[in-house]
Amino acid sequence: MSFSVRFDEVSKNFGEFRAIQNASFTVEKGEFFTLLGPSGCGKTTLLRMVAGFNPIDSGKISFDDKIINNIPAHKRNIGMVFQNYAIFPHMTVFENVAYGLKARGVSRSEIDERVMEALTMVKMEGLKDRSPQQLSGGQQQRIALARAIVIRPGALLMDEPLSNLDAKLRVEMRTTIKKLQQSLGITTIYVTHDQEEALAISDRIGVMKDGFIQQIDSPEVIYKHPENAFVANFIGTSNFIESKIIQIGSQTYLDVVNVQIPISLKENYEGEAKISLRPEHVYLTEEKDNTIKGEIQLATFLGDFTKYEILLENGQTIEANEYTKDVSSFRKPGDEVRIKIHTDKINLFDSKGEVALL
Amino acid sequence: MKQNRKAEMFSIWNLISIFSLLIIGIFIIYPLIRLFIKSFFETGSFSIQSYKDFFSLPYYFSTLKNSLIVCTFATIGATAIGLPMAYIVTRYNIPCKRFINICVILSLMSPPFIGAYSWIVLLGRNGFVTNLLSGIGITPPTIYGFGGILLVFTLKFYPYVYLYVSGALQSIDSSLEEAAENLGVSGLKKLITVTFPLVLPTIAAGALMVFMTSLADFGTPMLIGEGYRVLPVVVYTEFMSETGGNTSMASTLSIIIICCSTAILFLQKWYIGRRNYQMSALRPPKVKELKPYSRFLATAFCFVCVFLAMLPQITVLVTSFIKTNGPIFVKGFSFDSYLSIFYKLGRNIKNTFAFSTVAILIMVAAGMLLSYLIVRKRNKLTTAIDVFIMLPYVIPGAVLGITLLGAFNKPPIMISGTAAIMILSYVIRKLPYTIRSSTGILYQIDQSIDEASISLGVSPIKTFFKVTAPMMMPGVLSGAVISWITTINELSSSIILYTGKTGTISVAIYSEVVRGGYGTAAALASILTLVTTISLLIFFAVTKSDSISV
Numbered sequence: 001m002s003f004s005v006r007f008d009e010v011s012k013n014f015g016e017f018r019a020i021q022n023a024s025f026t027v028e029k030g031e032f033f034t035l036l037g038p039s040g041c042g043k044t045t046l047l048r049m050v051a052g053f054n055p056i057d058s059g060k061i062s063f064d065d066k067i068i069n070n071i072p073a074h075k076r077n078i079g080m081v082f083q084n085y086a087i088f089p090h091m092t093v094f095e096n097v098a099y100g101l102k103a104r105g106v107s108r109s110e111i112d113e114r115v116m117e118a119l120t121m122v123k124m125e126g127l128k129d130r131s132p133q134q135l136s137g138g139q140q141q142r143i144a145l146a147r148a149i150v151i152r153p154g155a156l157l158m159d160e161p162l163s164n165l166d167a168k169l170r171v172e173m174r175t176t177i178k179k180l181q182q183s184l185g186i187t188t189i190y191v192t193h194d195q196e197e198a199l200a201i202s203d204r205i206g207v208m209k210d211g212f213i214q215q216i217d218s219p220e221v222i223y224k225h226p227e228n229a230f231v232a233n234f235i236g237t238s239n240f241i242e243s244k245i246i247q248i249g250s251q252t253y254l255d256v257v258n259v260q261i262p263i264s265l266k267e268n269y270e271g272e273a274k275i276s277l278r279p280e281h282v283y284l285t286e287e288k289d290n291t292i293k294g295e296i297q298l299a300t301f302l303g304d305f306t307k308y309e310i311l312l313e314n315g316q317t318i319e320a321n322e323y324t325k326d327v328s329s330f331r332k333p334g335d336e337v338r339i340k341i342h343t344d345k346i347n348l349f350d351s352k353g354e355v356a357l358l
Numbered sequence: 359m360k361q362n363r364k365a366e367m368f369s370i371w372n373l374i375s376i377f378s379l380l381i382i383g384i385f386i387i388y389p390l391i392r393l394f395i396k397s398f399f400e401t402g403s404f405s406i407q408s409y410k411d412f413f414s415l416p417y418y419f420s421t422l423k424n425s426l427i428v429c430t431f432a433t434i435g436a437t438a439i440g441l442p443m444a445y446i447v448t449r450y451n452i453p454c455k456r457f458i459n460i461c462v463i464l465s466l467m468s469p470p471f472i473g474a475y476s477w478i479v480l481l482g483r484n485g486f487v488t489n490l491l492s493g494i495g496i497t498p499p500t501i502y503g504f505g506g507i508l509l510v511f512t513l514k515f516y517p518y519v520y521l522y523v524s525g526a527l528q529s530i531d532s533s534l535e536e537a538a539e540n541l542g543v544s545g546l547k548k549l550i551t552v553t554f555p556l557v558l559p560t561i562a563a564g565a566l567m568v569f570m571t572s573l574a575d576f577g578t579p580m581l582i583g584e585g586y587r588v589l590p591v592v593v594y595t596e597f598m599s600e601t602g603g604n605t606s607m608a609s610t611l612s613i614i615i616i617c618c619s620t621a622i623l624f625l626q627k628w629y630i631g632r633r634n635y636q637m638s639a640l641r642p643p644k645v646k647e648l649k650p651y652s653r654f655l656a657t658a659f660c661f662v663c664v665f666l667a668m669l670p671q672i673t674v675l676v677t678s679f680i681k682t683n684g685p686i687f688v689k690g691f692s693f694d695s696y697l698s699i700f701y702k703l704g705r706n707i708k709n710t711f712a713f714s715t716v717a718i719l720i721m722v723a724a725g726m727l728l729s730y731l732i733v734r735k736r737n738k739l740t741t742a743i744d745v746f747i748m749l750p751y752v753i754p755g756a757v758l759g760i761t762l763l764g765a766f767n768k769p770p771i772m773i774s775g776t777a778a779i780m781i782l783s784y785v786i787r788k789l790p791y792t793i794r795s796s797t798g799i800l801y802q803i804d805q806s807i808d809e810a811s812i813s814l815g816v817s818p819i820k821t822f823f824k825v826t827a828p829m830m831m832p833g834v835l836s837g838a839v840i841s842w843i844t845t846i847n848e849l850s851s852s853i854i855l856y857t858g859k860t861g862t863i864s865v866a867i868y869s870e871v872v873r874g875g876y877g878t879a880a881a882l883a884s885i886l887t888l889v890t891t892i893s894l895l896i897f898f899a900v901t902k903s904d905s906i907s908v
Contacts, residue, residue, distance in 0.1 A: 053809055074812045074821075086810035090828045100814030144810075151814060 037208035079148030229353025282320035435512035440519025471577025476670030522564035574754030682877030725792035759854025799833025
């Protein structure tokens, strides 16, 4: 039943504003694909183009091999879950879920059966006669989900579905969504600005910024090997340290805060560079050789780890996490520390942060 | 891609937009342009003579001055009553708040000319109170002229200021005033530096509403003004004597009055646009306990104002049951007035409700469709609709009547003298109420609800009827109630457009009063008041509120 969704050179402008620029990628059949980016990056616009609510200015979107550019929204057979749930307030829970089936002319007995099946999947079977006003946000979200999947859509589109829920419910609902998606094997495009949510739920993530897709990869790859400084910064936390790539004889060195570390690059590069270093990969040590000197400015104890703000000799401040289980004593503001750079734990970008050098 | 755009151009909503604009063009724009052109043609050739006459002849020019003076004073008077009353009712622990609110709304909803007529019955040459006072040797000041108009306008329109301002006062979050107190500012100083500036735009909006409505009102100055002639009255008399008199003068006067109200509307827009504080109170302001003595005074003030505003309705209701001998009330009660109106004026009663019902059905349908276009399908066409549909706000009823009559008294569209032209004028004049409340609710309905329905496989048009329309209904109906009430009470365009067969209740009241048939006028007015009250009470029951947006 599910289909793949292919984007070919898709672009969209709102007047002068270029909302989407040349997006080309394919969401595979049965895949859970997340569009992740800050607000205004174009992720919702792209989703709404698939749904048929924003016309496609140029390029093609296809379901399997069928171009859908000119198919009106109500004939695309997709399920959509909205940020604010969009539950019809003048219908009961049952009527809400049955709405799309009635439009398809499904027989009454089959409607009953399929609605109850969908409500059971989202654990709402007991509340079918309630009116939406009597439901909590989380319950409304479950109804929205049931309403979208009951029509057996070719793809499920979700626009920030969890952003109006409180933190605990959000985690619970994302598990529900993931399990449901897996058991139904339904192609899903999910939009969010929450990187943790994206990492937790997706098969693949497409990171967007300013209308451009920055990187498409699995959560692990995106986290470990961001393709540019934006992705490194947007997914998780990264420290950026100014450095230089220098060539001494035949050996390339990374020159960072007066420390030179041998390094091998993908391609030849010399000059200014940006090191991207995750706080958990900042190794605090007692070694004096080839380590960067710093001073603890602020220590925040967070239970399983302590977060330190460290002032480096070059005036930059970085964050470091040190895990409680790994240390016997805590550091205090004013303490001197030494930082060791492991070249296999860093990412390195050119001076503009656009090209990955490792 | 190109096909895509083309398909969009001719989508069903664009077709409806174009069709609506066509209708608006024929029935609103064309008559206005015609009126404008006509004001420049006196004897078949272009001339600005009538404009020259207007500004040079005191006979005409004084009416503009009179209008502006009486409306200015009425605005000041209405603010002087409405503002303190709103503050007292929202902020102090006076009793019967709900009752006060409902009475204020009721008094606003009955037509102003009934007020004028009642005050004549009370304080006129042969009025009850006049006779009572002259019995003990006191001659009260005359009710006719400037003073009478001012009295009626002030008591009639202060509810605008009251309703606007009490709404605003309730939307100030209590934290704002608490912050002021926390910073060491309290009492009167807090009122002047925090509370008052926050509601100032609303006061201005209410005050200008008073000004616009008094400027447009025709019935009051016509009945009670006598020698004090204001613009709408002269528009009417010029128009009625047009066959012998100055043919372009009525048009010129109409244009001038439209210019005045447009200027005021822009002034208001400009002022409010500069200081629009969007507020919604999470915690509404606290109600303060007053000491018994102050509480009594505050309560008395509110009750006196409410009583004076309600007095016309009470007067018509009582006098409708008093025996009459020709124009004179005599001792004793009877139902004669009612019997005689059902005998003589049954047609007017039937007309009123028939016309209003047809008009309201058109307004509800058009209101839903147009507000959907205006809110959801924003483009150049629908913005034009939005602007044009609100035009009648600045056109006084008498002027609209003249405008329509001039445009549609000959083929291709000849509907003068028919029910159609009456209904047309009602729809044009009162549709803005329905539109405004419909767009209001539509802005609150998230578009994703429509989209959810569409993505579930229901076409956009079907979605409108299955999802959007049912959700809009409460807003549409609350606007429609106001449209309905003001329609059954409509006088100023009806008086221009009616013929013997199409007279309405308000027309009959007016001519009965002019003829001295006070008893029948009172009975007719009572029927209107009764229907108005019932409509309002139904409205309050259905919307579960005791306020209304006017």
